[in-house]
Amino acid sequence: xxxxxxxxxxxRLPAEQQLKLVEDVWDRIAASPxxxxxxxxxxxxxxxxxxDPTERATLSWDDVQARLKPKP
Numbered sequence: 001x002x003x004x005x006x007x008x009x010x011x012r013l014p015a016e017q018q019l020k021l022v023e024d025v026w027d028r029i030a031a032s033p034x035x036x037x038x039x040x041x042x043x044x045x046x047x048x049x050x051x052d053p054t055e056r057a058t059l060s061w062d063d064v065q066a067r068l069k070p071k072p
Contacts, residue, residue, distance in 0.1 A: 001009075010018055029036060049055060059067075
């Protein structure tokens with residue numbers, strides 16, 4: 001079966017089953033992280049960030065969540 005046909009079959013499932021399928025696929029991928037290719041630009045960005053220990057997030061997680069909440 002082709003990836004397109006698989007996606008067509010998945011699209012016919014209820015959203016709850018689609019989400020469960022995504023979780024299951026992700027768990028299988030995460031079980032073997034050594035098999036997941038990491039693009040060179042990801043490595044370069046991590047190296048850049050790690051080279052400057054003073055660099056940090058400008059917003060706390062609480063601030064991010066507050067910004068995402070709908071305004072009354």
